[in-house]
Amino acid sequence: MRSRHYLSITLFILGISLIFITCSNKKFKKNIYEPVSYAKQNVIVKKQEGTSIKLPDKPAIYAVMTTTSGDMVLELYANEAPKTVQNFIDLAQGEKEFNTEKGMEKRPFYDGLKFHRVIKDFMAQGGCPRGDGTGGPGYKFEDEINGKSLGLDTLKVKEAPYYQTQLQRAVLSEFNIQSRQELEEKGQEVEAAYMDAMELSALEILHRVGYRFNEVLTSKRPVRGSLAMANAGPNTNGSQFFINQVDNVNLTGIHTVFGQLVTGYEVLDRIIEKGNLQTTIKHIAIIDKR
Numbered sequence: 001m002r003s004r005h006y007l008s009i010t011l012f013i014l015g016i017s018l019i020f021i022t023c024s025n026k027k028f029k030k031n032i033y034e035p036v037s038y039a040k041q042n043v044i045v046k047k048q049e050g051t052s053i054k055l056p057d058k059p060a061i062y063a064v065m066t067t068t069s070g071d072m073v074l075e076l077y078a079n080e081a082p083k084t085v086q087n088f089i090d091l092a093q094g095e096k097e098f099n100t101e102k103g104m105e106k107r108p109f110y111d112g113l114k115f116h117r118v119i120k121d122f123m124a125q126g127g128c129p130r131g132d133g134t135g136g137p138g139y140k141f142e143d144e145i146n147g148k149s150l151g152l153d154t155l156k157v158k159e160a161p162y163y164q165t166q167l168q169r170a171v172l173s174e175f176n177i178q179s180r181q182e183l184e185e186k187g188q189e190v191e192a193a194y195m196d197a198m199e200l201s202a203l204e205i206l207h208r209v210g211y212r213f214n215e216v217l218t219s220k221r222p223v224r225g226s227l228a229m230a231n232a233g234p235n236t237n238g239s240q241f242f243i244n245q246v247d248n249v250n251l252t253g254i255h256t257v258f259g260q261l262v263t264g265y266e267v268l269d270r271i272i273e274k275g276n277l278q279t280t281i282k283h284i285a286i287i288d289k290r
Contacts, residue, residue: 027174028171028193028199028200031200031204033153033203033207035214035215038144038215038216040216043076043086044086045286048287049285051064053263055287056073056262059290060076060078060290061089061289062074062075062286063089063284063285063286064286065284066283066285067282070264070267070270071267072243072264072268074260074261076259077220080220081144081217083141084229084237085258087141087239088241088259089286091137092108093286099139110127110239110281111281111284112280112282114277114279115271115276115277115281116128116131116132116133117242118274118276119272120273122248123242123243124242125240125241126241127239136239140235140237141235142237143212143229143234144214144258145213146213146215147202147206147207147213147219148203149215149218149219150219150221150253152201152202152203155203157198158199163250166209167197167198167205169209170197171193172190173208173209202253206253209234210233219257221257223247224246225244225261226257226260227259227260228242228258229255229256231255237256243268
């Protein structure tokens with residue numbers, strides 16, 4: 001009788017544990033993603049500039065980036081990321097105030113700045129007034145990304161190993177794991193939740209760790225030559241940008257792509273070959289050919 005009593009207690013405890021685990025994982029059984037509202041705006045080029053460099057015939061807004069390593073021409077995606085393009089243009093032309101150690105200033109922001117971070121077979125990053133990646137214009141603005149147009153809603157996160165960091169963050173945040181000890185204590189629950197979360201889409205996982213997506217724009221992928229905003233997480237855009245040297249599928253949905261290199265691929269390669277802080281931006285001229 002006593003052994004049967006102990007068996008009943010054991011089964012009861014096991015049942016409670018399974019119920020607890022099942023309940024704790026319900027959050028990963030369904031999607032919580034919702035798109036953010038978005039009002040599209042028209043890009044306005046306030047100052048018409050010229051260039052001696054031949055531009056494509058295609059009607060578009062172009063940025064001619066003159067550097068100490070050569071010239072690059074970039075098409076700006078006014079329709080796909082209008083707020084981001086407007087910010088870039090206004091900073092480049094000195095039409096937008098930004099914060100400095102001396103106070104607020106209004107001049108061509110990018111003139112004289114360096115490509116402070118370059119990584120071979122990855123990208124070249126610039127736009128930091130401090131030259132170390134910690135500077136900006138003194139403000140931040142939101143991402144402009146349509147995750148569905150990038151196919152993130154149909155891509156299961158288990159099929160995209162480059163989102164594993166975001167997947168782990170999404171699961172651990174649900175359990176409020178703050179230490180290795182807590183992780184070990186809740187190991188079985190976390191493992192079960194992780195398996196459920198792997199069945200969710202990349203869009204859902206990115207949403208759960210703070211990224212917000214609209215369903216109005218048609219976003220571009222971070223491919224070789226694409227111009228994108230650097231950030232420190234969701235909705236932390238400022239002035240820093242980078243140009244991809246290769247296709248970087250792992251950055252899809254995480255960085256706003258707002259332009260594409262048209263000519264000057266050899267210049268981009270040269271900037272990266274030279275290394276950090278070895279190339280200075282002389283000026284970025286904006287030419288509106290729409």
